[in-house]
Structure formats: C-alpha cells, structure tokens
Amino acid sequence: VATPDPNDDASGEWKAEEAITETERFHSAIVAAGQQRLMAIFLTTATTVGGLIPLALAGGPLWEGMAWLLVSGLSFATILTLFVVPVLYSLKETGMK
Numbered sequence: 001v002a003t004p005d006p007n008d009d010a011s012g013e014w015k016a017e018e019a020i021t022e023t024e025r026f027h028s029a030i031v032a033a034g035q036q037r038l039m040a041i042f043l044t045t046a047t048t049v050g051g052l053i054p055l056a057l058a059g060g061p062l063w064e065g066m067a068w069l070l071v072s073g074l075s076f077a078t079i080l081t082l083f084v085v086p087v088l089y090s091l092k093e094t095g096m097k
Helices: 009-058 061-096
Strands: none
Touching (some): 009 061
16 A cells, blocks of 8 residues: 655555556566466367267276366366466465555
8 A cells, every 4th residue: 555755745645556567567467467368278188178079988996086186186177277367466475465
C-alpha cells in the first residue's frame, strides 16, 4: 500500500500509481508465462494420458488400476500447475508488498 509523503502533496498520488503499475506488470507477467508454457504442458499431459488409456481399458487387473491412477494424478497435477500455483504465487507476492 502506497503511503503519501507529508512533505509533498503530489508524491502520494505518484506512489499509488507506481504501485498499481507494478502490480499490473506482475500479473501480466504471470499470465504471459502461463500462456507461453500452456501448450507444452497440455500436449505432454494429453499424449501421456492418451497412451495410458489403452492400458487402463484392457491392461489386466494389475495394470488397469495403475493406469487410472496415473491418468487421474497427472490430470490433477496439470490443473495445479496451470491454475492453482500461479494464483497462489500471485496472492503470496501481492500480499507481501
């Protein structure tokens, strides 16, 4: 939170604008990083899940359970990586300023 300088009336307004600009840059950097890595993360997950589907459907009693576990775990980890981690990072960094 920007606090105005008691000796200068205009400095409080400038510090508030600077804080807003820094926050906007921070959030846009998080979004840009997510967009940059989105396709690579999604394609890696999709090919792995696609390769495990035949094993999950007709792999036998031992392999079916393991394949479904891998599919669900990888899908959950992908959602965490793409959405939850950036949101938590954003909350942590903006809360510390």
